[in-house]
Amino acid sequence: MIYAIGDIHGQKQMMDHALDLIAQDGGDDAHIVFLGDYTDRGPDSAGVIDALIAGRDAGRNWTIIRGNHDRMFEYFVADGTCHDPAIKSGLSWLNTRLGGPQTLASYGIVPTGPAVFDIDDNGLEILRHLPTQDGDLTLEQLVTAAQKVVPQAHLDFLRDNPLMHRVDDLLFVHAGIRPGVPLDQQAEDDLIWIRDGWLDNSDDHGVLVVHGHTIVDQPTHFGNRIDLDNGAGKGHPLIPAVCDNGEWFILTDAGRAPIHRE
Template identity: 60%
Template sequence: MTPIYAIGDIHGQKAQLDQALDLIAADGGTDARIVFLGDYTDRGPDSRGVIDTLIAGREAGRNWVFVRGNHDRLFTRYVRQGLGHDDNIRSGLHWLNPRLGGTETLRSYGVVGQPQFARHKPGEIEILLRFEGVDGVMEPDDLHRAARDAVPATHLDFLDGLPLTHVTDDLIFVHAGLRPGVPLADQTEDDLIWIRDGFLETGHDFKRLVVHGHTALEHPQHFGNRVDLDGGAGYGRPLVPAVFEGRDCWTLTPTGRVPLRP
C-alpha cells in the first residue's frame, strides 16, 4: 500500500516546514506523495518563504497536493480587494490583528509596521485607523496599495487556485472539516475552510477518515472518524507531519514513526 503523507497548518513557519519535509523524505523518499492541509500564511515569520517553497515544489514536479485554508483566503482577499474582515470571524477582528497574524504576513513581503485600531468591542467590526510603517504612517487605502504592490500575483494565483478537498479511497483531506449529513459535492466553501461547531463534536461516519487542520491542538490527535493535524505551529509549537497507509496513521519524528490511534 502506497503511503500518503500530510502536513497540517504551517502558518508562515518556513524553518519548520523544511524540517517536516526532511522527516517525510527520510521515511518515504523524495518522491513521497504529500497533501498539505492549508493555512500556509499568517502568524509565523515567513509566509512568503513558505509559498515560495510550495510553488517551487509544484513546478519541480513533486508529488504534492495542496488544499486551501481560511487564512489563505483572508490573505488573498485583503491583497486583491482590501477586505480585512470575514463574516466567519465572530470576534470581528481585522486580519491585521496580531491574533490573526496578517501583519506578520505583510512583513514577510517587506511591508513592515504596526496597525493601529479603533477601540474594539467583541462581536463588532474592528476598524483599522492607520498603519505605522517604517517609512511613515499609512492610511488604510495606502496600506492596501502597498500590499498589492508587494505581493507577487503568482502567490495570489497559487492560493486562489487551490482545491478545497482531496479524496482517496480511504481518506478525505480538507482544511477545517465537513458538515455532517451533507454530501461532499454539496459542502460549502465556508464550512470546508472554517467549520468547527457541528463537526468537532460529531461521531458521524463520513465513510472515509477525515484528515484536517484548522483547530489548533497541543499535538495531532486521532478522534476515530477524523484526525486533526494542526499541532499549533502558528503558536510556536512543532509542525508534526503524518503518514497514512489506508486508514492507519503515524506521526513522524526524528527517531521514526509513532502510531496515532483513537
C-alpha cells in the same frame, strides 16, 4: 503511503524540517497533502508560498489544499477586506492575533508597532492606521503597498488550490465537513472554517476526514477524523503524519510513532 502536513502559518523552517522527516521516511517522491493555512502569524509566509510553488512547478507529488487564512490574505490584497463573517470576535486580519501584519512583513511591509483600530457599531475592528517602517499607513495605503509587492503568482496560488482531496477512503480538507451533506455539495465556508457541529460529531462520514484548522495538543485520531493542527502558528512544532496500509503515524526525529487516539 500518503503523508500530510497541517497548518504551517508562515513557519518556513518548521515546514522544511517536516519535509526532511518525510523524505527520510518515504523518499523525495512521497505523496504529501498540505492541509492549508500557509500564511499569517509566523515570520515567513512569503517564503512558505515560494517553496510550495517551486515544489509544485518542479512536479513534486504534492497536493496543496486551500485554508481560511490563505483566503483572508488573498481577499485583503484584492480589495482590502479585513473581516470574515466566520470570525465572531470582530478581529481584523490586521490584528496580530490573526497574523496579517506578520504576513505583510514577510513581503517587506514591516510594522513597527501594533495596528491602531476604532470599533464600529457592529463590534468590528476598523483600521485607523498601521505603524510601519514607511510611516503610519491607512488601509488604502496598505492595500496599495501590498498590491505592489505581493506577486500575482502568490495570489493565483492561494486562489486556485483545491478545497479538498480524496484518496480512496481518506478525505483531506482544511477545516472539516458539514455532517449529513454530500461531499460534492459541501460549502466552501464550511470546508475552510467549520467547527460548530463538526468537532463534536461522531458520525461515520463514509471517509476518514484528515484536517487541520483547530489546534490540538498533539495530532489526534478521533475515530471519524484526524486533526493535524498542532499549533505551528503559535510556535508549537509542525508534526507531519503518514498513513501506511491504513495505519497512521506521526514522524519525529526518532522515527515513527503511533498517532494519539481519543
